[in-house]
Amino acid sequence: xxxxxxxxxxxxxxxxxxxxxxxxxxxxxxxxxxxxxxxxxxxxxxxxxxxxxxxxxxxxxxxxxxxxxxxxxxxxxxxxxxxxxxxxxxxxxxxxxxxxxxxxxxxxxxxxxxxxxxxxxxxxxxxxxxxxxxxxxxxxxxxxxxxxxxxxxxxxxxxxxxxxxxxxxxxxxxxxxxxxxxxxxxxxxxxxxxxxxxxxxxxxxxxxxxxxxxxxxxxxxxxxxxxxxxxxxxxxxxxxxxxxxxxxxxxxxxxxxxxxxxxxxxxxxxxxxxxxxxxxxxxxxxxxxxxxxxxxxxxxxxxxxxx
Amino acid sequence: xxxxxxxxxxxxxxxxxxxxxxxxxxxxxxxxxxxxxxxxxxxxxxxxxxxxxxxxxxxxxxxxxxxxxxxxxxxxxxxxxxxxxxxxxxxxxxxxxxxxxxxxxxxxxxxxxxxxxxxxxxxxxxxxxxxxxxxxxxxxxxxxxxxxxxxxxxxxxxxxxxxxxxxxxxxxxxxxxxxxxxxxxxxxxxxxxxxxxxxxxxxxxxxxxxxxxxxxxxxxxxxxxxxxxxxxxxxxxxxxxxxxxxxxxxxxxxxxxxxxxxxxxxxxxxxxxxxxxxxxxxxxxxxxxxxxxxxxxxxxxxxxxxxxxxxxxxxxxxxxxxxxxxxxxxxxxxxxxxxxxxxx
Numbered sequence: 349x350x351x352x353x354x355x356x357x358x359x360x361x362x363x364x365x366x367x368x369x370x371x372x373x374x375x376x377x378x379x380x381x382x383x384x385x386x387x388x389x390x391x392x393x394x395x396x397x398x399x400x401x402x403x404x405x406x407x408x409x410x411x412x413x414x415x416x417x418x419x420x421x422x423x424x425x426x427x428x429x430x431x432x433x434x435x436x437x438x439x440x441x442x443x444x445x446x447x448x449x450x451x452x453x454x455x456x457x458x459x460x461x462x463x464x465x466x467x468x469x470x471x472x473x474x475x476x477x478x479x480x481x482x483x484x485x486x487x488x489x490x491x492x493x494x495x496x497x498x499x500x501x502x503x504x505x506x507x508x509x510x511x512x513x514x515x516x517x518x519x520x521x522x523x524x525x526x527x528x529x530x531x532x533x534x535x536x537x538x539x540x541x542x543x544x545x546x547x548x549x550x551x552x553x554x555x556x557x558x559x560x561x562x563x564x565x566x567x568x569x570x571x572x573x574x575x576x577x578x579x580x581x582x583x584x585x586x587x588x589x590x591x592x593x594x595x596x597x598x599x600x601x602x603x604x605x606x607x608x609x610x611x612x613x614x615x616x617x618x619x620x621x622x623x624x625x626x627x628x629x630x631x632x633x634x635x636x637x638x639x640x641x642x643x644x645x646x647x648x649x650x651x652x653x654x655x
Numbered sequence: 656x657x658x659x660x661x662x663x664x665x666x667x668x669x670x671x672x673x674x675x676x677x678x679x680x681x682x683x684x685x686x687x688x689x690x691x692x693x694x695x696x697x698x699x700x701x702x703x704x705x706x707x708x709x710x711x712x713x714x715x716x717x718x719x720x721x722x723x724x725x726x727x728x729x730x731x732x733x734x735x736x737x738x739x740x741x742x743x744x745x746x747x748x749x750x751x752x753x754x755x756x757x758x759x760x761x762x763x764x765x766x767x768x769x770x771x772x773x774x775x776x777x778x779x780x781x782x783x784x785x786x787x788x789x790x791x792x793x794x795x796x797x798x799x800x801x802x803x804x805x806x807x808x809x810x811x812x813x814x815x816x817x818x819x820x821x822x823x824x825x826x827x828x829x830x831x832x833x834x835x836x837x838x839x840x841x842x843x844x845x846x847x848x849x850x851x852x853x854x855x856x857x858x859x860x861x862x863x864x865x866x867x868x869x870x871x872x873x874x875x876x877x878x879x880x881x882x883x884x885x886x887x888x889x890x891x892x893x894x895x896x897x898x899x900x901x902x903x904x905x906x907x908x909x910x911x912x913x914x915x916x917x918x919x920x921x922x923x924x925x926x927x928x929x930x931x932x933x934x935x936x937x938x939x940x941x942x943x944x945x946x947x948x949x950x951x952x953x954x955x956x957x958x959x960x961x962x963x964x965x966x967x968x969x970x971x972x973x974x975x976x977x978x979x980x981x982x983x984x985x986x987x988x989x990x991x992x993x994x995x996x997x998x999x
Contacts, residue, residue, distance in 0.1 A: 393798055394805075400795055401812035403870070407827035408819055410838060414830070423836030425845075466711040473708035480702065485709060492720055494981055496931040498955035499974035502967050503726040504719075505959070506735075509742045526719050533712050558704045587820040589934040590952075594960045605822050609938070612826065619830060626823045637818035 408630065415623035422620045435624035444599050445625055448607035451596075455520045455603060456585040462521070463528030464536075464578045468570070471536025472562050476548060492530040497590045500526060505594060515601040520592060524585045531584070532577050539573025540566065579640045586633060604629050730971040731760055737965035753968070760972040769946075769954075770976075776861070777930065777950040784868045784929045789922060791869065792876025797910070799877070800884040810881075817874035825938045828867045829854070832939075857947035860940050864948050868935045872925060883917035884910065923988055927981065951977050 413427055415436070421429040439445050473479070474486065504523055505514075513519040543566060551561040567574075592605045602610070608629065611622035733753045741751035764770050799810055816824060831838050832853035840850035853863045887909065895905050933952050936942060942949035942957060949957065951973060959970035 390803075393803070397795070397798055397809045397813075400791075401809055404813050404816050404873075407824055407831060407870075408815060410831065411823070411827040423830075423833065423838075423841075425838060425841045466715060469708040470712040473705045477702075477705040479705035480698065481706070481709075485713070488716065489712075491982070491985070492716065494927045494931075494985065495720070496952050496974065496977045496981065497933060498931075498952040498970070499727055499978045500720070500723050501956065502959050502971045502974060503723040503730060506730070506740055506967065507723060507726070509740070510748075522719055525715065526723075529712055529715050530720075558708075562708075583820075587822060587934075589822050589937065590956060593937075594956070605820075608822060608826060612829070622826055623830070626826055630819045630823045633820050634815070634818040 411623050411626050411630075414620070415627045417620065419618075419620045422623075435620050436628070439621050439624045439628065443607075443621070443625075444602070445607065445628070447600055448602050448604050449628075451517060451601065452586065452603040452605075455517050455524065456582055458517075458521050459524040459528055459585050460578045460581045463525060463532045463581050464574055467529055467532035467577075468536050468567070468574065469562065470533045471538075472540050472566060474533070474537040475540035476545070489530045489534050492526075493534065495526075501591060501594060504591075508595060515596055515598055519595050520603070523591045523595065524588065527584060527588075528581045532581060535577040535580065536570070536573060539570055539577070542573075543569050576640070579636070583633070583637070727971045728975055730968055731975050732757060733968050734759075735967040735971075737963075737967070740967060756968075760968055761976075764969070764972050764976065770973075773946075773949055773951050773954050774980075776948070780861075780865065780868075780950055781926055781929045783865050784872065784932075785922060785926050787865070787869050788872040788876050788925060789918070791873050793880050793914070793918075795873070795877050796880035796884055797906075799881060813877055814874040816870055817878075821871055822934050822938055824871060825867060825935060828863075828870075829939055832863055854940050855944050857944055860944060860948050864936055864939055867939060868929065868932060871935065872929070876921060876925065879917060879921045880914060883914040887913035919992060923985075926984070930981065930984075931977075951980075 414422055416431050416433070417424065417429050418432050418434060470485075474482065500523075504526075508514050508519045508522075513522075547565055547569070548561050551565045556564065587605070589605045592603045593609070596602050596606050599610070608622065608625055610616070611618045611625060732755060734756050735751075735753040739752040742749055795813060799806060799813075834840060834850065834852050834855060837853070839853065843850055851859055854860050891909050891913075892905055895909055900908065930950075931952050932950070933956065936948055936950055936953045937956065940948045941961075942953050946954070955970045955973035955977065958966045958973065
């Protein structure tokens with residue numbers, strides 16, 4: 349029965365899975381096998397990882413715990429103090445939170461869709477063809493990705509101001525596209541690189557032109573890549589602070605990044621409301637992230653290590 | 656005719672697109688004298704669909720990045736501020752009245768101690784954040800890169816900071832750091848230690864912002880390094896063990912070389928991100944106390960959008976200088992990589 353359980357987790361059959369049961373070494377074997385640890389090393393490993401996990405989880409957990417406390421108990425050190433949902437009630441019904449949420453969703457969704465759509469053909473061209481202007485374009489994409497917002501924020505602000513677009517969602521959409529387009533094109537190139545060229549060739553043999561090949565053969569295959577790219581764009585735009593703070597003023601125009609700042613600033617100190625709003629912002633983002641995170645590793649290697 | 660239609664042979668591990676052109680397509684990817692023999696018409700016939708495919712992105716980049724960039728550079732050469740830029744109020748448009756002042760802004764900024772102070776702190780901040788994040792990420796990745804019970808749980812807990820929007824986590828940290836009531840000082844108090852002015856003492860404020868940025872940055876580093884570690888073939892470790900290498904020797908001689916190329920990429924990326932990291936400092940300390948935690952980008956933002964009157968020209972000047980610094984860094988980094996034989 350012992351062998352049955354050990355085989356399930358993919359390790360070699362051992363009488364006792366050493367790493368997880370320190371202090372119970374197999375009597376038959378004195379030399380540890382490869383990948384096994386002594387009880388002390390195993391203890392240290394778990395202790396370090398537990399400490400790291402604790403640090404990683406503490407701030408968000410404390411946020412969650414605090415959001416259920418009334419205002420007077422916000423800073424108490426106890427885990428539960430007068431459990432209440434008042435903070436959530438107040439945030440949703442008495443502040444413009446839902447408006448901010450709507451603004452954020454609108455701006456970020458439009459940015460993501462436009463960004464992925466217009467970048468995909470470029471990613472494909474960069475992945476499959478050699479053409480004059482390819483190297484300059486690659487460099488442009490790379491350099492614009494490292495553009496600091498500080499260099500574009502003032503001219504963009506003045507342009508938006510000139511055309512009366514400040515406090516309009518379209519101002520932030522255009523601005524976020526400056527981040528999203530170079531990034532998406534670069535990522536998509538990485539994904540198209542992983543699709544075998546033989547598929548293009550078979551399409552060509554069957555009489556498709558390059559656009560047909562791209563649209564009918566490659567795009568359907570690239571759907572996971574499109575999804576990951578879109579997801580990254582979504583997360584980046586969702587968490588953007590500087591442009592959102594500078595371009596959007598007035599309670600009804602804010603996005604979530606701006607709105608959260610209104611709870612705690614020079615004039616107000618509504619920590620209890622801030623925690624409830626923060627939880628409401630973080631939960632959907634975390635769920636989306638949790639769903640997409642299994643693609644993270646492949647996405648990173650496709651996007652980051654290819655050049 | 657055929658050059659452009661030949662798809663580049665790309666294999667998952669290859670990334671051949673930036674490799675030196677093979678003889679078949681020599682001269683196509685770069686401007687040069689070799690191309691002069693071919694007419695524009697013929698080149699259009701060869702490349703029109705590649706060019707058509709990149710048109711949307713080229714157009715968008717030109718309009719929303721290129722044009723603002725040029726304007727930003729121009730603004731940095733003027734005395735534009737809140738009072739004299741063109742703006743629309745209701746239906747009235749007020750014309751711009753700012754003047755061209757040449758390099759005056761640059762002279763002012765570069766002769767001012769503030770810029771050099773901020774630059775020094777920005778460099779320290781970037782080096783500290785990237786260095787600590789990288790070491791912690793690599794260490795944790797090494798621990799997670801083995802088979803043991805609870806591995807998935809640890810992994811999920813450790814990447815959670817990445818899943819939460821940064822500005823939300825930063826507010827959570829502000830609450831923990833709260834000087835009078837925060838949980839950190841509460842714990843210190845109950846241990847008999849006097850509370851620390853986390854965000855209002857210049858030195859502790861610097862420590863705090865670095866700590867929060869490391870907290871935010873470790874998950875990315877962890878996932879990237881875990882991917883790199885898993886790509887190292889297990890046979891290499893077996894062979895080393897046969898030869899009697901101990902754990903440390905295996906780490907130095909197999910693991911480190913194995914994660915090198917990924918490390919190069921993620922260190923470059925996170926250096927640029929950290930250098931430009933706006934939200935951590937803006938939301939945690941607002942650059943305070945007294946500007947002691949202001950990095951270059953938050954100072955540029957402050958000049959244009961926090962201070963009154965708004966100094967657009969000054970902010971644009973800082974922006975251009977920041978961009979120049981980053982470009983210099985990227986060039987130096989690329990040189991260093993080339994000298995070590997990396998093809999990038």
